[in-house]
Amino acid sequence: MSWGTELWDQFDNLDKHTQWGTDFIERYAKFVKERLDIEQTYAKQLRNLVKKYCPKRSKEEEPRFTSCLSFYSVLNELNDYAGQREVVAEEMAHKVYGELMRYSQDFKAERKHHLQEGRKAQQHLDHCWKQMDNSKRKFERECKEAEKSQITYDRLDNDINATKSEVEKAKAQFYLRTHMADESKNEYAAQLQNFNGEQWKHFNNAIPHIFKNLQDMDERRTVKLGETYRSFAEAERRVIPIVSKCLEGMVSAAKAVDSRRDSLIVVESFKSGFDPPGDFPFEDFSQNLNRSGSDGTISSTPKGEREREAPGPRSDPKPPVSRTKNKLWLFGKKPKSPTSSPPLPPSSSRPRSNVHIFPPTRYLSDIKTTVPRKPQNLKGLRRGAPSLEDYSHLPPEQRRKRLQQRIDELGKELQKEIDQRDALNKMKDVYEKNPQMGDPSSLQPKISETICNMEKLRSEIHKNETWLSEVEGKQSSRGDRRHSADNHHHTPQGRESPEGSYTDDTSQEHQTPQKRTTPPKPGQPNPDPHEFDDEFDDDDPLPVIGHCKALYSFDGQNEGTLVMAEDEVLYIIEEDKGDGWTRARKQSGEEGYVPTSYVEITMEKNSKGS
Structure with a gap:
């Protein structure tokens, strides 16, 4: 067509x-x-x-x-x-x-x-x-x-x-x-x-x-x-x-998602290496009571022993330290103090009836090494300061992993330097056999520099291995002590100190279970107040959770207590945990413990029930 x-x-x-x-x-x-x-x-x-x-992320922030x-x-x-x-x-x-x-x-x-x-x-x-x-x-x-x-x-x-x-x-x-x-x-x-x-x-x-x-x-x-x-x-x-x-x-990629592995990574990332606190002992306070004749019983406690124990206050299984403090010890997070002052307490606050006048530092003498020493500059880490070279600001397990990782990296760098040295030596041998190819002496500065780098790397590896051995030794000793404590679980396993540490020294209580440690009295030698400063020092103040008004004056003669005058207003930074002591802070910033029955307390609304 x-x-x-x-x-x-x-x-x-x-x-x-x-x-x-x-x-x-x-x-x-x-x-x-x-x-x-x-x-x-x-x-x-x-x-x-x-x-x-x-x-874009840095190598440290890469997700795992x-x-x-x-x-x-x-x-x-x-x-x-x-x-x-x-x-x-x-x-x-x-x-x-x-x-x-x-x-x-x-x-x-x-x-x-x-x-x-x-x-x-x-x-x-x-x-x-x-x-x-x-x-x-x-x-x-x-x-x-x-x-x-x-x-x-x-x-x-x-x-x-x-x-x-x-x-x-x-x-x-x-x-x-x-x-x-x-x-x-x-x-x-x-x-x-x-x-x-x-x-x-x-x-x-x-x-x-x-x-x-x-x-x-x-x-x-x-x-x-x-x-x-x-x-x-x-x-x-x-x-x-x-x-x-x-x-x-x-x-x-969807099939590669492994919930078990993620759980293990969480453990590897946050495992501190600390041992959980032991069981609190049962402390029988009724043994100091006199039985009446109608009960048909008599006191089993000798009179002299009762007289020795009578002046001291009861020992409470829960020491004067907040749970928040414990969590801060383990996880390294501590809230900041508020910048505003709390309002004055109402006049209807009722003082407590029981008065226990003994300083919480009585527990310092019982503190042992169950929990590793708190790094002195943990506060610097919280503020974003540079990390310590030995990672002592980290919990033991994390410190061990970081040190092992650094040792591996240094080992790789050392191997590179060794390979470079060997290559330079081979090149030097070739130059010596064939001078027309190059001057052997021109390689000597580079060889010397490589050897110097190798020595520095070996020194760094040795230093980190020393720290690693120290960490592994402490973890091993803690495990041994933990195992020993488990074998003697019928004895008291330790008490919590006012600063959040634990003690497993139970020999004295095991031998004389009816005798309790009393707070130091005026005239008795007090524990060294600076003995544990490097363990518990932290420039970050505890947050204010309330305020109180002094009903009576308190001279604060014992170590760790705070002097207060009648009608003086203080900040509450730690509640009474059952031992009759409350931790407070003055307007000037001075901190210490005061008898709970001596003050009229008003807690902040957002702190109640915490």
């Missing part, structure tokens, strides 16, 4: 059809452009999303939990997926959109050329037809003039009154017009023959050829569109294997 034979008279419609083809190419190209813009925007947004949720690692693996796979979307956009831009724009320009130029040829052929045919039509009109006009001259000649020739000259003149005119009509006839015949020939050529050669070119051009346009459709799909299908790998990577 050819346009040249079937559509020989549809030049204008073919002109419109090819113009529609041009518009369709441009419309499809616009669609592809918007599509690749969407892909580029999508890829950019995906990369920004990955960047937002996967920020499988759930976090899997999430970052998913983000990496998503980033690769975004890269594939960019590949799709690039493929569409070059192989589809770019190709369409180039072909559209070629299509427009070719269409313009063919249409110009068609119009030129039509103009030539119109010119031939115009010449033929003019010759035809001239022939018709000459024939009419010849007929008129013939009529005039016949009329004069039959008129007896006409002169001979008139007849001859009419005859000559007739012959002239007849001759001109014959010439016009011949010219018309020639022009007609020429037009018919040109018309045959036009509709059998020129127009079919031009229309055939237009048909081929339009068919190539259709084929090109089909190829771009295929390229459009191929751009997507080409990245499917890599996209599938990205999705498989996400699935593998």
Whole structure:
């Protein structure tokens, strides 16, 4: 089916059809452009999303939990997926959109050329037809003039009154017009023959050829569109294997999540290495009571022993230290003191009836080494100060892991230095055997520097191994003492000191369970107040949890107590834990213990029930 034979008279419609083809190419190209813009925007947004949720971290802050690692693996796979979307956009831009724009320009130029040829052929045919039509009109006009001259000649020739000259003149005119009509006839015949020939050529050669070119051009346009459709799909299908790998990577990351391993990592990250506190002993205070005769019993406690124990207050199983203090000891978090002063206590506060006047420092003499010494500059760590070189600010288990990690890193650096030294020595040997290759003495400074670095690294490794041995030795000794305490669980396992330490020294209580330690009295030697300063010193003040008003004056003669005057207002920083003592702070910042029954206490609302 050819346009040249079937559509020989549809030049204008073919002109419109090819113009529609041009518009369709441009419309499809616009669609592809918007599509690749969407892909580029999508890829950019995906990369920004990955960047937002996967920020740069230092080596120490890298997550170790499988759930976090899997999430970052998913983000990496998503980033690769975004890269594939960019590949799709690039493929569409070059192989589809770019190709369409180039072909559209070629299509427009070719269409313009063919249409110009068609119009030129039509103009030539119109010119031939115009010449033929003019010759035809001239022939018709000459024939009419010849007929008129013939009529005039016949009329004069039959008129007896006409002169001979008139007849001859009419005859000559007739012959002239007849001759001109014959010439016009011949010219018309020639022009007609020429037009018919040109018309045959036009509709059998020129127009079919031009229309055939237009048909081929339009068919190539259709084929090109089909190829771009295929390229459009191929751009997507080409990245499917890599996209599938990205999705498989996400699935593998999901399978890699291990709850048990995460739990172990939590243990490894936060295990302090401290031993849990032992059981509190049962302290029978009823043995000092005198039985009445009606009970049919008598006191089993000797009188002299009762007299020795009577002046001292009862010993309470719970020492004067808050639970918050214990948690601060273990986890290294301590709240700051508020900057505002608490309000004055109400006058309706009721003092307590029991008074136990003995300082909490009585427990300091019982403190042993069950709990490791608290690093003196733990407060510096809490404030974000640089960590200690020996990691003594960390709990034992964390300290051991950090030291072992540092030893491993130093060992790797040492191995690098050893390899470098060996390589330099080999190079030096080569230079000595072949002096033309280099000067052996030029390597000596580098070898000396490497050996110096090795010695420094060995010194660092030895120092860290010493600290590690110290930590492991302490942990081993604590484990031994813990095991020994478990074998004697019927004896008291220790008490908590006012500063949060524990003691497992139970020999005295085990031998004389009915004798209790009494607080030091005036005149007796007090424990050294600075004996444990390096263990419990902390510049961060305890938070204020309330305030109190002194009902009576207190001289605070014993170590650890606080002198207060009657009606003096103090800050409460630690509640009474059942031993009759409350820890307070003066306006000047001085801290100490005061008898709970000597003060009228008002607690802050947000501290109640804590």
